[in-house]
Amino acid sequence: MSLDDEEVDLSSLVDEFERLEESVESKKHRNHIQKLKEKTIKLSNPRMFGVVVEGFGKRDMIEAFLGSILIGIPVIIEEGTLEIGEFIAQHPLFLLGTLVFGVLLVIGILYYTDIQDVRITNPIFGLIPRRLLGILSIAFISSIVLMTVWGRVDWSEPMIAFSQCAFTFVAMSIGAALADILPGT
Structure with a gap:
């Protein structure tokens, strides 16, 4: 998957984060990727008004x-x-x-x-x-x-x-x- 594509759906983005997370050996970097993945999921599911x-x-x-x-x-x-x-x-x-x-x-x-x-x-x-x-x-x-x-x-x-x-x-x-x-x- 290319992140340059205009239409990137949430599941493919999460899959990309998981592949990246598996390929990184540093625990610090894996935690950072995990947090980015969680933020991405949270941002894609806003509350009713999102404020x-x-x-x-x-x-x-x-x-x-x-x-x-x-x-x-x-x-x-x-x-x-x-x-x-x-x-x-x-x-x-x-x-x-x-x-x-x-x-x-x-x-x-x-x-x-x-x-x-x-x-x-x-x-x-x-x-x-x-x-x-x-x-x-x-x-x-x-x-x-x-x-x-x-x-x-x-x-x-x-x-x-x-x-x-x-x-x-x-x-x-x-x-x-x-x-x-x-x-x-």
Whole structure:
């Protein structure tokens, strides 16, 4: 096979790397060829959008906010949101489960799906990913502010109001996570 050919498919390129790897006696050079082969395979199979997502800046915050609003508005105006909030307010384990479910959904969207290659860089206290904390904070604050400003919660009963905001937060956090990573920033 000639590497000068315009149409070189992946399998023939990998075969060429393997032949080259077998012909080299130096372990250092064999390792280098192996790494080149792995990079070639990785580059030929890009993710859905093929972007590595790192850091969490102003643009990411705006995308997360817009995504939380996009998904959150229909949830906020839906009467069922208030009923669900009242129900989970009476069952503290369900409220806790709702919050944990929201956090786990965001973790799954960001770090365990193949939508984008989201990398954790410079975590807070070496443990908490900035993107995760940012998205959750934006969705949570947005749910409380909008539910309050639009008169959807009555803070004279704080447990019920918090539970209604918590349910809204779950939907808004999904929208925030997707909006942040889908554009490929």
